[in-house]
Amino acid sequence: MTAIPQGRTRRAALVSALCALVVTGTGLTGCSGEDPDAGTNGVGKLPAAKIQARTRAAADSADTVHLSGNVVTNGRTYTLDMRLKSDGGFGSVTSQGVTFGLLRIGAQLYLKANAEFWNHADGSGKDTATADKLDGKYVKVPQGDPSYKRFSGFTDKDVLLDGLLTLHGTLATDGHHEQSGVRTIRITGDKGAGGTLDVSLEGTPYPLRLVRAGDAGTLSFSDWGKGFALAEPEKSETVDYGKQLPTS
Structure with missing residues (x-):
């Protein structure tokens, strides 16, 4: 049997290691000629x-999904972290340094934010009494209020996916x-x-x-298809302003 030169053996080992690194690190093939679709859904x-x-x-x-990341629309960046299903969803939205929570169960939308959010929601920064009352509460958003249309889309799986997956x-x-x-x-x-x-x-x-x-x-x-529960907030944590929010 002819002996294989040691240098050639080392080179072969190095090439093999590099190929493994490329395949593992990038998912690309080319060293071994293996089918990258082998064992996949095709x-x-x-x-x-x-x-x-x-x-x-x-x-x-899919019944459910967890969506997270950034969306830029009309010059404004929104950071989303939402769990969505066919009949509602919940999560947080951050825009211009302000974070607020959203919860929708069926047609009922709740908005939860701190006093700073409510204090500046109308641009005046003056209604501190109302802001303090709403601080950390689940505020029912009436369907006729402009805020409902503005925020409910963030909790609607079909609306979000229709607008994004393009x-x-x-x-x-x-x-x-x-x-x-x-x-x-x-x-x-x-x-x-x-x-x-x-x-x-x-x-x-x-x-x-x-x-x-x-x-x-x-x-x-x-988390596609992974179920989660939606629960109405406690009455002690909820504020209902009727047909319109105090600020929009």
Whole structure:
């Protein structure tokens, strides 16, 4: 048997280690020639338009989702951390350094914020008595109040997903990636200028990460289909102003 030179053995070991690093770190292949879609749900082999249709159908059919990240709209950045289901949701929204909580059960929307939020809600910063009364309370938002339309969308799974899960321009695939330990296939609109969306290659092809077009925010999606309870706040923690909030 012909002996293999030691230098060649070391080079082979180094190449093997580098290949392992590339595959583990980026999800790309090329060293071993292995099929990156082996053992996956198979959507990675589909055209981008079909991947988008599959992931949108998966999102629509899921009962629940945890959505977090930033959305830029009308020049304002909103940081969202929301758990959503078909009949409501709850979580927090931060904008311009102010954080407030939202809870919707059916048609009833509650807004929970501190005194500073309420003290400046009308732009005057003068009604400290009302602000103190509302501090930390679940305030019922009447459906006829302008705030209802403004905030209820943040708690509506269908509304949010309809507005967010859209890529603009010509669709294409952009390789295999990984999000939070889950293998993904990435699809893009106009080579990324129209946004990018990472779709799970494991199990149901749920959307996992969205980068919106025009630097309009980045969102992560998780806990698809994982149930959670929605409960009415205690009466002692609730304030009802009737048909209109004291500030809008």
